Amino acid sequence: VPDRRARVRAIFAATLLLFVAQVGFTTAFEEPWPALAMPAFRWTGGAGGEVTGQVHDLVFGFADGSEREVAWRRLWPPQLKLGDGLAILCKPELHTRPDGVPFDWLPGYRLGLARRDAPESRAALREWLRARARVLLAAGEPSAFECRAFRERVRVRDGELQRDRRARSTRRVELGP
């Protein structure tokens, strides 16, 4: 049926055009959702047999000076993938979206950022951290939470693994009353 065939051809042509447009958008700005493009894994570490990356120690502190570390995969619920969330928690000021064409065209895109560092969001974060500590530690109410960021270098030399880390920054969230 010629009409039906023409419609189907148009669907294929539109798919290809939308795909090209989406790849262009992703390249120019950032990866949207939903999107067919999968521009992940662009990192090419491993040169010279070593890898350098940022690692985080997440630590709850208590009034008596003791500390308890929590793996970030336990702090966040298991279904979530919060690599970025971890970075937001430790360095929120680095994760404010820059101005740019999509943000200028659609000011609504800034809405989600406006509340990230607002006082009510900070208060909600403190309450959430207290609740997670209660679930994970069962060791009384923590007085503070610290996200300690390190630059870690991992190398393999002669079959031996070598690691060294340097402190980068620490973000402290007071959890006391």
Added chain:
Amino acid sequence: VSRLADAADRWIFESFAGDPRDLAVFRVVYASWMLLAWVPRALDMRGLPDVFFSPPLGPAALLGGFPADAWLELLNVSLVAALVLLLFGCWTRIASLAVGLLVICVDAWAYATGEISHTILVAAAPAVLAFSSWGGRASVDARLARGGVPPGRDAWVLALLALLVGLAFFTAGWVKLTAGWLDRDTHATWGYVVGNLFVERRVTWLAERLLGLDARLAWEPLDWGVVAFELGAPLAVFRRSSFAIFCALACLFHVAVRLLFDIDFEQNLIAYAAFVRWSELGWPRGLRASAARVATCLARARPAWLVAGGAAFGVLAVYGLAEPPLHRLPPGGRVGAALPTLVLAATAALLYLARVVWPPARVLPPGSPPAPQPVVLFDGVCGLCNRFVDFALRHDRAGRLRFAPLQSPPGRALLAAAGLDPEALVSVVLVRGGRVYRESAAALRVLAELGLPWSLAAAGLAVPAPLRDAVYRFVARRRYAWFGRRDACRVPTPAERARFL
């Protein structure tokens, strides 16, 4: 341009044509898998403070923060209800589109903390197949004769889905190519393994054991292999057979990624299942009877019950289970959910690839001309084929083999019985024990009948069939030029007559 347009039309409208039962089976498989291993989803977002709200560009970024918990729960209940309707094939097109849209909406919240997990193919599959005949069998729609797409007119739908899969893979490969994965000074795969293990702290059994391998020798080929595989995906979409092989390799690829990196791309496997020829899998008779009974039961359901039951199941899944049923399997969590998928995918992929590499012989249908002894069908005018027959006659001391030119009436009858074209004289054929072997398999198996030392040639059957058949065809196409052609078909001498049909 005209030839190109014709080729494009053949690809779009013909290349993915198949048995309409396959799509119906896939509909049931897709909906069942989603209900068992996918929903409810992203419920862990409930209670997260807005400081974590970092949605990617898209509809979710227009909101000011995480939605009220009730919205996420409502989306999940709706998704479960739509999946139940899809499972039973009730209002299939609407249910399919709803599933695609709801998967995207739910995942908009799953990714609202900043990390996208590329599950678009899970949503694309039902959205595209909404325009196919996948609701046309074993469904309420079929029982109520609700129209739908006639079978045979929807090959383009699978071609479109294949195109989407190919393009998605291409973008993944293109990023790696432009980022420098092929640079010999970088070892991206090794870097990701180390980064996952020590920086992201994703400990996997396989990564711990492979880490110490020499980076250049062991890991660089992996970088190249991954980029080539992903960039080559669009080339595979032009033929259903090549795309099926690509999907089988993709299954193994996802399994390896999970075992090495603990990254759950195997969620996309369900989209590849659309290209499985379910009706050709050789199900045991008992299983086929059970499947037919299930199909009848699915079709008997009442639409009103399905809507109510789907919503009730959705409420149970969200408020009672809170996680997909398969996630409860040991060892629990994402790993528990992945294990059955990984095992099934790896098994299916390996079996499929084995079937391609060593394809089973064609079986003669019941009622075919009897052939109690092995029969060799050959091109009677071909110089090479006649020399091969002379050789076989000389060395078949037990006199087991029988011969017939492909052009002779007995030869044509056997070819027709085997479902082969009697006019296509391109291959030697061996009929033995009710099975039909062609090309290199036939030649090697004829040699195997001759006794030592010629039977040692049967070891060549271990070589993948596509490789040895390529060599066979290369020679076969040039056989007249290289070895001559007779003016008339071979007539057996009186001494040979007993060996010819």
